[in-house]
Amino acid sequence: MKKAQRTIRSPLFYVGDKYKLMPQLKNLFPQNIKTFYDVFCGGGSASLNIVAESYVLNDINDKIIELHQFLQEQANDIEQFIESMHKLINKYGLSLSEIGKNNEIENLKKVHIKTYFSKYNKEPYMNLRTDYNKNQSKTELLYLLLIYGFNHMIRFNAQGQFNLPVGNVDWNKNVSAALRNYASWIAHNTVKLSKGLDFEAFVLSQTYKKGDFIYFDPPYLITFSDYNKLWNEAEEYRLYALLDKLSDNGIYWGLSNMLYHKEKTNTILKHWAEKYIKYDIDSNYISRFDNSIKKQSKELFVTNYNR
Ligand SMILES: C[S@@+](CC[C@H](N)C(=O)[O-])C[C@H]1O[C@@H](n2cnc3c(N)ncnc32)[C@H](O)[C@@H]1O
Structure with a gap:
């Protein structure tokens, strides 16, 4: 029996990443993939957890590509x-829970x-933030x-200034672990980055x-997130035509998408997907253990590949 592999978390901790869904999704992907093209890569969770001979990552957000490039350069050491x-964290006076408890934070808690x-x-x-925006x-x-x-979002205003407020998060041992896993993935694989294209x-x-x-x-047509601002019905049709x-x-x-969420249904997806192979993806982690909670959303994996 094949040993179950653990799921690797991307060090970008990307909003809407496929980290939690990878155990289900990876069984639906073909085996023996030559080149795996991750078209909307975000943090790269899919690439990190799919076995392929080589990988090409793309995302329209060039800051995402810049971060992947940067982390790949760091992977050597x-x-x-x-x-x-x-x-750097100490220089700025930020908290660093990886190295242990801080009394001031314990009191704030x-x-x-x-x-x-x-x-x-x-x-x-x-x-x-000010220093980064200067250079x-x-x-x-x-x-x-x-x-x-x-x-853990990346957000810039119309003037190109990073404008996200502080979060209730810090550098803990999971950050270093994710960086080590990413570095090991880079060291053992052939990974290319695009220039950040549509x-x-x-x-x-x-x-x-x-x-x-x-x-x-x-991006999902029927849910909200910062990058969904770039997405609309015309984009959805353009994708399906491709x-x-x-x-x-x-x-x-293979395509991941959300068929319905709360009261909304993606009818464009519903009709278009009829002609392909569809798999239900269980994304209701909490309600799975409590039948009294109505399932609020349904994710699909659609593919033209017959396993
Ligand atoms: C659902 S997220 C992908 C998450 C990713 N699979 C992960 O696991 O981290 C969708 C991504 O699509 C990107 N995007 C939005 N519009 C795009 C476009 N027209 N072409 C390419 N990428 C686009 C966004 O920047 C965002 O990173």
Whole structure:
């Protein structure tokens, strides 16, 4: 029997990542993938957990690509990188729970039950943000902002300034563990990054061979998140037209998407997916153990590949 592999967390801790769904999804992907194309890669959770001979990651957000590039460069000596980040954290006076308890935070915990880290880190975080906005070539500062920022998000205003507030999070042992896993994945695999293209331009710019697989994890039309602002019905139709075209050319792909969420149904997806193979993905982690809670959403994996 094959040993069950644990799921690897991306060090970008990306909102809407596929980390929790990977145990289900990876069984639905083909085996013996040559090149795995991760078209809407975000934090890269899918690539990190799928076995393939090589990987190509793309996302329209060039800051995401910059962060992957930066972390790949650090992968040569990840311990040195973690050490240098600890020094930077101390320089700014941010909390660092990886190295142990801090009395001031323990006292804050008693009063501010859900916001103790953000209370402690607010001022140093704002200094860090100001420094990064003065010189955005310092990607290590962007990575630190991502770790200490609200929900680990990456958000810039229309003027190109990073504008996310501090979050109730800090650098704990999970951050270093995720960095080590990512570095090990880079060391053992061939991973290429795109220049941060729109999905259609990216897919049409690649040459496919037998055994390649393209994975699509677009923003969901019917849920809310910051990157969903880029998505609308026209984008949804454009994506499905591309998937049809790939199918006509015998290229295999898989798509993750949300069929319904609360009162909303993605009817475009519902009708279009009829002609392909569909798998239900269980994303109701809490309600699974309590039948009295009505299932509020349904995720699908749609593919043109017959396992
Ligand atoms: C659901 S997230 C992907 C999450 C990712 N699979 C993970 O596990 O971390 C969707 C991603 O699509 C990207 N995106 C939005 N519009 C895009 C477009 N037109 N072309 C390519 N990527 C796009 C967003 O920046 C976001 O990172």
